[in-house]
Amino acid sequence: MTQQVAPPxxxxxxPPSVEASxxxxxxxxNLRKTFRDRRxxxxxxxxxxxxxxxxxxxxxxxxxxxGKSTLFHIIGGLTAPxxxxxxxxxxxxxxxxxxxxxxxxxxxxxxxxxxxxNVLLPEELRGTQKAVARANARRWMERAGLxxxxxxxxxxxSGGMQQRAAFLRALMSPQEVMCLDEPFSALDALTxxxxxxxxxxxxxxxxxxxxxxxxxxxxxxxLSDSIYILSARPGAILKRIEVPFPRPRREEILLDPxxxxxxxxxxxxxxxxxxxxxx
Amino acid sequence: MRSWWSSVxxxxxxxxxxxxxxxxxxxxxxxxxxxxxxxxxxxxxxxTGAAGLFQHTLATLQLTLIGFIIGTTIGLVISLALxxxxxxxxxxxxxxxxxxxxxxxxxxxxxxxxxxxxxxxxVIVITLVCFFPVAIAALDGLxxxxxxxxxxxQMAGATSWQIFTKLELPxxxxxxxxxxxxxxxxxxxxxxIGEWIGSDRGIGYYMMLQKSGYRTDRVFVAILVIVLxxxxxxxxxxxxxxxxxxWNRKS
Numbered sequence: 005m006t007q008q009v010a011p012p013x014x015x016x017x018x019p020p021s022v023e024a025s026x027x028x029x030x031x032x033x034n035l036r037k038t039f040r041d042r043r044x045x046x047x048x049x050x051x052x053x054x055x056x057x058x059x060x061x062x063x064x065x066x067x068x069x070x071g072k073s074t075l076f077h078i079i080g081g082l083t084a085p086x087x088x089x090x091x092x093x094x095x096x097x098x099x100x101x102x103x104x105x106x107x108x109x110x111x112x113x114x115x116x117x118x119x120x121x122n123v124l125l126p127e128e129l130r131g132t133q134k135a136v137a138r139a140n141a142r143r144w145m146e147r148a149g150l151x152x153x154x155x156x157x158x159x160x161x162s163g164g165m166q167q168r169a170a171f172l173r174a175l176m177s178p179q180e181v182m183c184l185d186e187p188f189s190a191l192d193a194l195t196x197x198x199x200x201x202x203x204x205x206x207x208x209x210x211x212x213x214x215x216x217x218x219x220x221x222x223x224x225x226x227l228s229d230s231i232y233i234l235s236a237r238p239g240a241i242l243k244r245i246e247v248p249f250p251r252p253r254r255e256e257i258l259l260d261p262x263x264x265x266x267x268x269x270x271x272x273x274x275x276x277x278x279x280x281x282x283x
Numbered sequence: 284m285r286s287w288w289s290s291v292x293x294x295x296x297x298x299x300x301x302x303x304x305x306x307x308x309x310x311x312x313x314x315x316x317x318x319x320x321x322x323x324x325x326x327x328x329x330x331t332g333a334a335g336l337f338q339h340t341l342a343t344l345q346l347t348l349i350g351f352i353i354g355t356t357i358g359l360v361i362s363l364a365l366x367x368x369x370x371x372x373x374x375x376x377x378x379x380x381x382x383x384x385x386x387x388x389x390x391x392x393x394x395x396x397x398x399x400x401x402x403x404x405x406v407i408v409i410t411l412v413c414f415f416p417v418a419i420a421a422l423d424g425l426x427x428x429x430x431x432x433x434x435x436x437q438m439a440g441a442t443s444w445q446i447f448t449k450l451e452l453p454x455x456x457x458x459x460x461x462x463x464x465x466x467x468x469x470x471x472x473x474x475x476i477g478e479w480i481g482s483d484r485g486i487g488y489y490m491m492l493q494k495s496g497y498r499t500d501r502v503f504v505a506i507l508v509i510v511l512x513x514x515x516x517x518x519x520x521x522x523x524x525x526x527x528x529x530w531n532r533k534s
Binding site: 177 | 429431432434435436437438439440441445449450453454456528529530
């Protein structure tokens with residue numbers, strides 16, 4: 005397997021065209037991680053490197069068990085890598101917590117808080133004045149179609165609404181980089197495509213730096229500026245793909261021939277990877 | 284309303300049937316009153332003796348509440364200390380479990396010797412029976428904090444105090460309350476036992492007094508009062524729980 009990722013500095017196969025001169029909002033360099041216990045060793049990440057430019061939407065696609073969640077735990081500072089480092093705005097922040105806005109795979113809304121109180125939690129943790137935080141939360145909830153549910157408890161909401169609330173909670177976090185861990189994997193197909201469109205709209209309006217894990221190729225292509233394809237365990241970057249479609253994007257691009265070609269290409273690459281590992 | 288009624292009537296009928304059998308058996312087999320009084324005899328004694336019982340009931344209720352509050356507080360403090368200092372937990376948790384093999388009731392006479400016949404030894408007895416269920420339930424609840432929510436809080440950069448007050452404590456609250464509810468019923472039992480061993484008032488004292496006079500009907504009335512006190516305590520806790528936990532308790 006050849007290392008095809010753009011090296012941390014310049015050059016490589018796919019140099020980020022315009023933004024190469026800027027400092028990446030998030031950059032991980034040469035991450036390695038092996039989990040050991042008395043019986044076994046699991047090599048999870050192998051020399052993984054990636055970059056998220058400011059205002060860029062980046063996706064990571066990979067087979068299940070390719071260490072995607074471990075990657076987020078390392079970026080979030082919960083797990084220490086064996087080697088390698090995490091940079092934000094050019095500073096080494098390896099092992100530092102509280103620097104990313106995180107949206108977990110399950111909504112993980114606190115059941116004892118109303119939806120509104122859940123959404124404003126990150127501002128509350130930062131010590132923002134309650135009234136200001138509340139006004140912000142209200143504004144975003146209205147934008148997300150959650151108006152009227154401010155005082156509801158999360159368990160009364162549908163799965164899609166819970167995910168939207170969880171997304172708003174990440175969006176309201178003051179941290180620049182958002183990390184979304186398979187945000188829609190728990191939803192049914194219909195709700196999922198609704199949520200993708202919704203996220204596309206919101207993101208194109210706010211332009212935060214986003215790193216999203218998914219195993220849904222179409223979702224990645226629809227939303228992202230660039231896509232990293234991750235190998236099976238131990239996870240390493242197989243390829244970085246720039247998504248050429250202009251913004252603002254409409255759902256119609258799903259039917260665009262070049263979209264379909266790209267989708268087929270990626271899925272072939274992933275199938276090949278899985279077969280190679282299977283032998 | 285209908286579903287409420289359909290779940291209420293079967294036990295009510297069962298109790299009425301049981302009382303009926305009891306009443307019939309006592310008159311058919313001509314059982315002595317001092318061995319087993321009829322339900323009607325107990326009922327009339329409860330009515331006529333209510334005034335004399337009132338003071339005793341009040342004394343027991345007061346003792347129960349004091350002991351319960353102290354015991355629950357100590358239970359919570361212990362669980363918080365063990366939760367916050369992992370070393371304390373590994374060191375003391377097994378001892379805590381072991382300590383429950385000492386029958387608290389057996390300690391009561393010892394406590395009387397050490398602390399006399401006042402309020403203190405009885406409060407200690409109640410505290411000893413109360414703190415354990417609270418401490419264990421709270422520790423258990425605190426240890427079971429949802430991993431995803433915990434990851435979220437840590438990634439968001441929450442301080443450990445924020446994690447405790449905004450996540451661990453509310454998450455453990457239902458569990459803590461189930462411990463407190465057990466402690467509430469135990470506290471009435473602890474109070475009565477304390478009064479048996481040495482007291483000059485309270486339901487336990489009243490029971491001992493009537494026992495020596497073979498007034499079995501009055502002993503039954505005392506038991507009835509104890510049951511009602513227990514129910515009252517549980518009711519209080521349930522109301523408090525309803526006020527504090529408004530979200531879906533099933534999840």
